[in-house]
Amino acid sequence: xxxxxxxxxxxxxxxxxxxxxxxxxxxxxxxxxxxxxxxxxxxxxxxxxxxxxxxxxxxxxxxxxxxxxxxxxxxxxxxxxxxxxxxxxxxxxxxxxxxxxxxxxxxxxxxxxxxxxxxxxxxxxxxxxxxxxxxxxxxxxxxxxxxxxxxxxxxxxxxxxxxxxxxxxxxxxxxxxxxxxxxxxxxxxxxxxxxxxxxxxxxxxxxxxxxxxxxxxxxxxxxxxxxxxxxxxxxxxxxxxxxxxxxxxxxxxxx
Amino acid sequence: xxxxxxxxxxxxxxxxxxxxxxxxxxxxxxxxxxxxxxxxxxxxxxxxxxxxxxxxxxxxxxxxxxxxxxxxxxxxxxxxxxxxxxxxxxxxxxxxxxxxxxxxxxxxxxxxxxxxxxxxxxxxxxxxxxxxxxxxxxxxxxxxxxxxxxxxxxxxxxxxxxxxxxxxxxxxxxxxxxxxxxxxxxxxxxxxxxxxxxxxxxxxxxxxxxxxxxxxxxxxxxxxxxxxxxxxxxxxxxxxxxxxxxxxxxxxxxxxxxxxxxxxxxxxxxxxxxxxxxxxxxxxxxxxxxxxxxxxxxxxxxxxxxxxxxxxxxxxxxxxxxxxxxxxxxxxxxxxxxxxxxxxxxxxxxxxxxxxxxxxxxxxxxxxxxxxxxxxxxxxxxxxxxxxxxxxxxxxxxxxxxxxxxxxxxxxxxxxxxxxxxxxxxxxxxxxxxxxxxxxxxxxxxxxxxxxxxxxxxxxxxxxxxxxxxxxxxxxxxxxxxxxxxxxxxxxxxxxxxxxxxxxxxxxxxxxxxxxxxxxxxx
Numbered sequence: 001x002x003x004x005x006x007x008x009x010x011x012x013x014x015x016x017x018x019x020x021x022x023x024x025x026x027x028x029x030x031x032x033x034x035x036x037x038x039x040x041x042x043x044x045x046x047x048x049x050x051x052x053x054x055x056x057x058x059x060x061x062x063x064x065x066x067x068x069x070x071x072x073x074x075x076x077x078x079x080x081x082x083x084x085x086x087x088x089x090x091x092x093x094x095x096x097x098x099x100x101x102x103x104x105x106x107x108x109x110x111x112x113x114x115x116x117x118x119x120x121x122x123x124x125x126x127x128x129x130x131x132x133x134x135x136x137x138x139x140x141x142x143x144x145x146x147x148x149x150x151x152x153x154x155x156x157x158x159x160x161x162x163x164x165x166x167x168x169x170x171x172x173x174x175x176x177x178x179x180x181x182x183x184x185x186x187x188x189x190x191x192x193x194x195x196x197x198x199x200x201x202x203x204x205x206x207x208x209x210x211x212x213x214x215x216x217x218x219x220x221x222x223x224x225x226x227x228x229x230x231x232x233x234x235x236x237x238x239x240x241x242x243x244x245x246x247x248x249x250x251x252x253x254x255x
Numbered sequence: 256x257x258x259x260x261x262x263x264x265x266x267x268x269x270x271x272x273x274x275x276x277x278x279x280x281x282x283x284x285x286x287x288x289x290x291x292x293x294x295x296x297x298x299x300x301x302x303x304x305x306x307x308x309x310x311x312x313x314x315x316x317x318x319x320x321x322x323x324x325x326x327x328x329x330x331x332x333x334x335x336x337x338x339x340x341x342x343x344x345x346x347x348x349x350x351x352x353x354x355x356x357x358x359x360x361x362x363x364x365x366x367x368x369x370x371x372x373x374x375x376x377x378x379x380x381x382x383x384x385x386x387x388x389x390x391x392x393x394x395x396x397x398x399x400x401x402x403x404x405x406x407x408x409x410x411x412x413x414x415x416x417x418x419x420x421x422x423x424x425x426x427x428x429x430x431x432x433x434x435x436x437x438x439x440x441x442x443x444x445x446x447x448x449x450x451x452x453x454x455x456x457x458x459x460x461x462x463x464x465x466x467x468x469x470x471x472x473x474x475x476x477x478x479x480x481x482x483x484x485x486x487x488x489x490x491x492x493x494x495x496x497x498x499x500x501x502x503x504x505x506x507x508x509x510x511x512x513x514x515x516x517x518x519x520x521x522x523x524x525x526x527x528x529x530x531x532x533x534x535x536x537x538x539x540x541x542x543x544x545x546x547x548x549x550x551x552x553x554x555x556x557x558x559x560x561x562x563x564x565x566x567x568x569x570x571x572x573x574x575x576x577x578x579x580x581x582x583x584x585x586x587x588x589x590x591x592x593x594x595x596x597x598x599x600x601x602x603x604x605x606x607x608x609x610x611x612x613x614x615x616x617x618x619x620x621x622x623x624x625x626x627x628x629x630x631x632x633x634x635x636x637x638x639x640x641x642x643x644x645x646x647x648x649x650x651x652x653x654x655x656x657x658x659x660x661x662x663x664x665x666x667x668x669x670x671x672x673x674x675x676x677x678x679x680x681x682x683x684x685x686x687x688x689x690x691x692x693x694x695x696x697x698x699x700x701x702x703x704x705x706x707x708x709x710x711x712x713x714x715x716x717x718x719x720x721x722x723x724x725x726x727x728x729x730x731x732x733x734x735x736x737x738x739x740x741x742x743x744x745x746x747x748x749x750x751x752x753x754x755x756x757x758x759x760x761x762x763x764x765x766x767x768x769x770x771x772x773x774x775x776x777x778x
Contacts, residue, residue, distance in 0.1 A: 056679050078681030090672035094694050094772035103690065107680040135773030155680075 004034035004069050005191045006055060006159060011064035013050055023216035024050045028064070030210060030219065034158075037185060037192045039206035041199060041248065047217025048195045049087075052163050055193065056084060069158050076159065080108045083157030083190070085165040089144040091136040097123065098132045101151045108155065115154070122150040125184060142173045149181065153188060160185070160192040167197065178204055179233060186230060199245050199252075204231060211251045221251045269615055290637035292472040297479060300472035307461070308480065314456035315445050316484065318373050322380020323441040327434065330385045334392025338422070339414070342528070344393070349532040349755075350539055355386045356754035358713035359444055360720060360728065361747045363451025364735050368743070369547045369554055376448040376457070383444035384437040391433025395426025431496035436624075438488035443627040446481060450630075450721065458484075459630065466633045466721070478631050489625040555744035563741035573742060576730060577749065583726035584715055585753075587643065591650025592704075592711035598651070599658035600700060603666055604692050608684055617663060623656040629710070632717050641722040650714040657710065658703035665699030666692065698774050701765040708757045712750060 013025040024047045032038045040048045053059045054066060057073030068076035076082050083104070091100045101119050102112055123132055126146040136144055145165060152160060165181075166174045178201055185192055185205075196202050202209045203225055211221045225244055227235060235241050274294060280286060281293030292300075301308075337344035359379050366375035399422040407417045449459025458481045465473050537557045544554045555563065564573055606613035632649050639645040669691065677687045719728025727746055734742035769776060 057681075058675055058679060074681055077679060080680070082679070084676070084679045086672040086676070088670065088672055090670065090676050092673060092691065092694065093774055094697075103676065104680045106690065107677045107682040107686055137773045 004158065005036065006030070006032040006038075006193055007065075007067045008051070008055065009065050011051070011054060011061045011066060013047070013054065013059065013061050025054075025061070026216040026218050028217070028219055032191055032193060032208075034191050035189055036208065037194070037206045038208050038210060039194045039196055039202035040210045040212060041196055041202045041252065042212030042217075043214055043252070044197075045217075046212040046214035048212050049163055050217065051212075052161055052193065052195050056082065056161055078108075080104075080110070080155045081157060082159045082161060083152035083155055084161045085145075085148045085152040085163070087164045087167055089136070089141075089148040091144055091147055093136050096133045096135055097128060097139070097147050100136065100147055101154050103151060104155050110155075119154060122154050125153070125187075126150045126180065142169055142177065145169060145177065146180075149177075149184070153184065156188070157190055160188075160190045162192065162194045164196055165194075166201070174198070174201065175233065175236070181205060182229075182231060199248050200236060200241075203241060203244050203248065204235060209248055211248060213254070223248055223251070265615070286638055290471050292475055296472050297475045300470075301476040301479070304473060304476060310456050311458050311461045311477075312480065312484070314373075314454075314460075315442065315449070315458045315481070318376035318445040318448070318457070319380045319441040319488075321373070322377040322444060323384050323438060325377065326381035326384025326441065327388050327437065329381065330388030330433075330437075331392050331430065333385075334389045334396065335418075337389070337393050338396035339418070345528055346531050346535060349534075349536045351386065351389065352755050352758055353536045353751055354382055356709040356758045357382070357751045358709060358716050358754060359383065359447045360451050360713060360716050361731060361750040363448050364731060364743050365747050366448065367452040368740070369544070369549045375452050376445045376454075379448040380441040380444035383440035387437040387440060388430070388433045391429045391436075392426060395429025395433075396422045398429070399425040427499055428496065431492060431499060435489055435492040435496055438492050439485035439625045439627065442481070442485040442488060443630055446627055446630040447717075450717070462630070462633050463721070466636065469637075471637050474634055474637060478634050481630060482626050485627050486622070486625045553740050555741060557748070560741070560744050560748050564745055567741070569741075573745065576742070577745060580725075580727045580730040580746075581749075584712075584719065584728070587646050587726075588650065588711050588715045591647050591715065592654050592707055594647070595651040595654030595711070596658050596700070596704060596707060599655050599662055599703065600696070603659055603662035603699075604688060604696060606663060606666065608688070613663065620656050620659050620663070624660060628656070629653050629714055629717050632714075632721055635718075636722045641724070643723065643725075645722055646715055646718040646725075649718040650711050653710045653714040654707040658707050661703040661706060662696060662699045665702070666696055669695045694772075697772070698765075698769060698776060701761065701769070701776070704761050705758060705765070708761060709754045712754050712757075716750065 008028055008030045011025055011028040012023075015022045015024050028047075028051060030038075030051070040051060042048045050059060054061050055068060055073060057077055066073055069079075069081045071079065071081070092103065095103070098119060101122055102115070105112055105115055105119075120132070123129060126149055128143060128146055128150070131139065131143065136147070139147070145168070149165065152162070162181075166177050169177060182205060192205075194202070194205060206225055209223045209225060210219055211223065212218065213220045223244070227241070277291075278293045278295060281291050281296060285291075333347070337347065359382065363375065363379060366378050370378060396418075399417075404417050404421050407420055445457070446459035446462075449457040450463060454460050458477055462474065462477050462481075465477065541556050544556055547554070551559070564570060564577070567573075602613070602616075629649065635645055635649055635652075639648055673695070674687060674691050677690050682690070715726065716728035716731070719726040720732045721728075723729070727750055731743065731746045733739075734746065765776065
């Protein structure tokens with residue numbers, strides 16, 4: 001196991017609520033080598049978002065150990081080694097695009113003037129040149145999501161967490177964003193962990209797809225995806241691509 | 256379930272501890288030499304006095320119930336018309352703001368002069384109800400699920416079909432929530448009219464009569480009964496609302512954008528509308544005098560007030576007295592409001608730092624929403640005396656609680672992911688508050704300010720009227736004694752006008768600031 005990636009070993013988590021105890025995660029062990037792209041897929045309520053929240057340090061596991069780039073999750077976060085994009089864009093409505101992207105820099109206490117060119121570069125990377133001073137309310141859903149991606153990347157993170165970042169987008173826009181995400185990820189060379197509902201999205205982007213089942217939340221299979229990179233949009237209609245998708249669907253449905 | 260039960264248990268325990276402390280403090284006369292009696296003493300006195308209560312309770316209940324019915328009929332009727340015609344809504348904006356912002360105590364003497372018997376009390380109770388119900392009706396009707404209205408329209412349904420089949424049913428939870436808030440308002444309105452109008456029966460009259468006799472246990476007993484009546488009226492409609500609302504919540508998310516109010520096209524038409532909006536409240540005033548048919552000597556039209564204040568033989572003395580009173584009243588109004596809002600703001604944003612302490616406080620703050628707080632001023636007179644500190648505390652207490660509830664409930668709506676973002680980068684609680692919580696609370700701070708402007712003025716005027724003998728409230732009370740009808744109408748008009756102007760100023764600042772920040776106005 002490389003110490004630079006993401007490593008969870010024997011992670012368990014239970015929530016108490018509504019008169020019963022829910023076992024959200026049981027014995028989840030996962031290791032993502034540096035520079036790899038891992039996707040977690042599973043039905044609603046299988047605990048895939050909980051895995052990510054534990055890796056981010058927003059939740060603490062009941063059992064097991066988590067190392068992010070060799071550090072405890074919060075330690076890695078405070079060192080600025082992680083980037084995160086949530087399910088909804090989670091933009092602050094009173095801040096412009098530029099100022100929203102600067103939020104992680106502010107939290108980490110980094111110099112904003114020094115990062116000016118870099119922030120501009122990020123804005124251009126996600127194709128929002130000319131919208132630097134727009135407020136989130138003036139942007140479309142896809143544009144907001146791209147701001148969230150730029151914000152996740154602005155700290156040069158070694159580790160990139162994404163929790164269904166394109167869940168609210170339509171299929172067309174989603175494919176477009178998948179393309180862009182692949183390009184951006186290739187340029188930054190970070191270790192990526194993507195939580196998603198979409199099988200094709202997971203297969204298109206990831207080196208490995210982790211399939212989870214619910215009750216209790218657990219990993220049932222890890223499927224390697226070996227397509228060459230960069231992957232072109234044509235891959236979506238490749239028979240080999242569909243075979244992998246069908247296989248994952250079988251595993252998902254208890255096969 | 257276990258967590259909920261233990262939460263309720265904790266709440267009960269807190270209440271028990273509070274009552275115990277009250278009893279001990281009261282028994283040993285620790286507050287202002289016995290101004291706060293123990294609970295047992297209050298209850299014993301209530302038992303002894305019980306023979307006096309039925310007639311007082313009946314008078315207050317009668318006025319507030321009739322006022323509640325009339326106010327709601329007007330509120331729902333007006334709400335339906337406003338929802339159907341945005342132009343009418345626009346035209347009545349001035350009247351609606353005036354009804355919302357008027358300090359009831361200021362117009363109580365006018366109602367007593369122009370109406371007779373129970374009518375002044377009923378009118379004030381109805382005024383307290385109208386605005387709440389009208390707003391709830393308009394919001395409820397205009398927030399109807401646009402997909403459901405589309406279904407009716409798609410089958411050729413008329414405007415009336417849509418109103419009948421979708422909007423009324425959809426508006427019911429909102430209207431019921433409005434009635435819940437309006438019910439204790441009616442009780443408060445009736446009591447304030449009793450303060451301002453004399454008369455022998457009614458809890459307000461009873462409070463006022465007992466204030467001079469210096470019997471703390473009796474005063475507290477009356478306050479307790481008034482609070483229980485207001486609380487029960489709230490509880491009745493809360494129960495009704497809980498039984499109906501369950502069935503009419505949307506199951507899926509409505510993604511269609513609601514229709515914006517159509518803008519009047521021609522600039523001249525818009526100007527006419529604005530002028531009409533300003534003129535209408537004065538027309539209503541004038542029409543009210545015409546309808547009641549009270550002689551000119553007693554009732555003053557808008558022109559009558561201008562004549563009294565600027566043209567008549569006593570104009571100079573009137574101006575001087577009015578200005579002196581304003582110089583007393585306005586600073587303390589702003590000070591009390593700022594303090595009340597400031598405390599509420601600090602407490603609400605610190606809920607992120609001490610969530611459990613705020614959770615424990617929230618039920619108390621919610622209960623105060625059903626209490627006729629400002630009607631309990633006589634109780635504060637016992638504790639604080641008749642000085643300026645009384646005015647300040649009355650004002651703070653009537654602004655703090657509603658402001659806190661508005662802010663705390665607003666902050667609970669901030670999306671979780673927005674708060675988690677700084678934390679995901681290892682931000683400290685303080686950084687999270689600075690970057691997310693405080694800016695996100697701005698719309699609610701404005702909403703709270705709008706809400707508290709008229710209450711602050713009411714609080715100050717009540718304290719001045721009942722106790723301190725200064726300012727606008729006292730000028731009004733004195734003029735009543737001297738039969739100075741011109742001054743009574745002038746003070747009423749000036750205090751309503753000031754309240755409306757403050758309110759409008761807050762709205763304008765709010766719009767500019769929130770538009771710049773790309774945020775929406777909070778209701």
